[in-house]
Amino acid sequence: MKSKLFTPGPTKIPGAVLSSVGKQVLHHRTPEFSVKVRHVQDELGRLLSTRNDVLLFTCSGTAMMEAAVANLFSRGDKVICLMNGAFGERWRDICNVYGVNVVEYAVEWGQSNDPARVGELLEQHPDAKAVLVIHSETSTGALNDIKAIAKVAEGHDAVTVVDATSSVGVHEIYMDDWGVDVLVAGTQKALMTPPGISFVAINGNGWRCVTKSDLPAFYFDFTRTWKRLQSKGQTPFTPAVSLIYGLETALQMMDDEGWNEIYARHRTMGEATRAAVKALGFGILPENPVNGVTVCVCPEGIDGNQIVRTMDDDFGVRVAGGQLGLSGKVFRIGHMGGIRERDLPMVIGALELAMAKLGYKVEIGRGLSALQDVLRA
């Protein structure tokens, strides 16, 4: 039996998207394909509430973070990296590889970064060019207040660079209103597309950084990519055509459902899942939780990795373990994109049975009842 995915990305892909992905490929230098590319760009822009340019790349979300660093900065530039989990730390690691100087602002995993503290750091480092931040930190389930952080950065003439890989399509994003200058994301999470396509949106402040950058970028060169998209609706290099078909279908499905409905659905799924796991004795790691993934803290004596393994092997449901320092201490239930409220009893049911099978104390049905209480409300 193939397990059902309740992982925080890649997520379960809807059948309609898979069926687009499996179509015969169009040549990428044809007007028909350009129509698809422009359509996807426009839809992504609307989803981010931005009139900025949206550029598509064939790569993972991490590569898109790297592309932002390589296009925006120069060797020796100073930036502030907000770190509250594995992906925030990745901003720092990428900057280190490129010789960009990092001012680290780390908080304990599970916490969110404090906008006021960002302001203090920008006071101390008036030469900092940018603030790099994760919107939804998938490793801890913590949400950062991008609106407030971007406002603080703007007040200090620093650009705000946001990774929104696990928030886009889960939480509202108002790129232009919030004053976010550069936003990167992958499409393999709430955008319900098999992994492989990522994108960046960039405003005038971002482009001004690009013109000054001296770091090397060829495949990820934003200017070259923009020119080709602008003039021909094409990417400079052969893109993952099949995945762009899938993304187009996924965005159409999102339009059909309605964005407000999508955000409300994720809000309900977040609340219901948190209520269910709390009723089973688990803690919730983040103070300010995202709605796309629930990061469950295991009480003393329960091994998160064992739960993940047993749910997968014995009950056909795949959730994710904790990353790095959280390994064994937490497990993560993804509920975004193609997951609906009706799917949640499957994962909570499997969790209850896995606990029983492992000999942990559990009142079978208690998590499910708590789940239902939220869903019926």
Added chain:
Amino acid sequence: MKSKLFTPGPTKIPGAVLSSVGKQVLHHRTPEFSVKVRHVQDELGRLLSTRNDVLLFTCSGTAMMEAAVANLFSRGDKVICLMNGAFGERWRDICNVYGVNVVEYAVEWGQSNDPARVGELLEQHPDAKAVLVIHSETSTGALNDIKAIAKVAEGHDAVTVVDATSSVGVHEIYMDDWGVDVLVAGTQKALMTPPGISFVAINGNGWRCVTKSDLPAFYFDFTRTWKRLQSKGQTPFTPAVSLIYGLETALQMMDDEGWNEIYARHRTMGEATRAAVKALGFGILPENPVNGVTVCVCPEGIDGNQIVRTMDDDFGVRVAGGQLGLSGKVFRIGHMGGIRERDLPMVIGALELAMAKLGYKVEIGRGLSALQDVLRA
């Protein structure tokens, strides 16, 4: 009507491959998926006749060329770039972006690079660390003699770095016997997979360059990627899972057909197509032609771009135009991967009808007869 693709990549994707690509995604951090990754790595290694490591990346073929430069060299290193078309020039352009010093060895488009001349250049530049070359130059259809070039480079202690994107699966490659140190390729051509996965194979000499390199690479970091593949059969960042399914199926199909049979099929397709277009009055651009694409030179008064457009719009067959300086002067017929001998009358038939429709002088059936004469032999 959707046109049939006879383009030199992306190529027509077999139904069995598409059906794998359209499958529900497995999570990329599972043993089941690791089995697929290792299987694909092994098959690619066997196809290249190498015992070297094969690393998979989600990106285009160009990005893989860039990754080789970023991983192997340092700022100020000197390399010799062999250029006989658009892709050879790309080696130079990438090196320029990274501050790697390029000794250019350009020949006229359509020619192949001369191994003896490579030897002379290495004499003149004993500090050159590497020779960068394209095996099958897709823009001109010219084949380079990699065996001879690698031998010359070896004699001067320079590493040989080969792009084999449009030769792998078309022409025999003996990476280890020939002494090729680093080989990069995409899988969207003769490997019959929708675009998005590329790979690099690297030997001990290549790895020695990697340890000395000071250029930045994070997503494309060969060492990080090797470690993760070695220990867990995983990629460090989320890969294009769907395309790896497709690649696995495509490689299985190639195994089933037999590699010698595949090389023989491409040889026949190359000879037959060249004979057919010559019978219709076109020239063949390269002196030493590859078997995956036929680059047809238009006689005075015939516009290659018009032929491409008419074949596509009126006869449902998509071939490719000339790149850069060759635009209008040539057109390119791709016949690799999923294309069989039986498909060739479709493209030659459409070419004849397009010529007639455009009012060019053509003896209908003459190209097809010449094609048949080769196919029946």
